[in-house]
Amino acid sequence: MITNKELIEKAKSVINPQKVAGNKLTSDVGSALITDKGSIYLGVCIDTQEGSGFCAEHNAIAAMVTGGEYKIKKIVAVWKDGTIIPPCGKCREFMWQIDKDNWNTEVIIKKDKAVKLKELLPYHWHNEE
Numbered sequence: 001m002i003t004n005k006e007l008i009e010k011a012k013s014v015i016n017p018q019k020v021a022g023n024k025l026t027s028d029v030g031s032a033l034i035t036d037k038g039s040i041y042l043g044v045c046i047d048t049q050e051g052s053g054f055c056a057e058h059n060a061i062a063a064m065v066t067g068g069e070y071k072i073k074k075i076v077a078v079w080k081d082g083t084i085i086p087p088c089g090k091c092r093e094f095m096w097q098i099d100k101d102n103w104n105t106e107v108i109i110k111k112d113k114a115v116k117l118k119e120l121l122p123y124h125w126h127n128e129e
């Protein structure tokens with residue numbers, strides 16, 4: 001199993017800040033996740049003028065789903081200066097909506113601290129079975 005430090009380095013490896021249309025900055029946050037099968041998926045944030053952009057975690061999760069996987073063992077997002085950023089509310093809910101087992105995903109929120117998704121999202125949206 002990959003260490004938290006190694007996963008953080010994977011997230012950093014895709015950070016590549018670039019100005020896009022409207023002077024918006026993209027790729028200044030990188031995310032890495034490892035699935036229950038041991039696959040690693042990466043993503044960067046994309047910021048756009050009218051708000052259609054998305055977070056680095058969202059991008060990494062989309063890559064995972066494209067790869068036919070749904071269960072996240074561990075995930076992290078890192079800003080361009082190396083700061084670890086806990087996921088926003090939308091990404092927390094997104095992980096839960098992709099697979100209910102992600103309730104136990106380890107989310108790295110600081111250099112030396114990881115918590116379960118269920119600790120970050122105690123009252124998820126619910127409309128089903």
Ligand SMILES: [Zn+2]
Pocket residue numbers: 055056057058087088089090091092
């Ligand atoms: Zn987010």
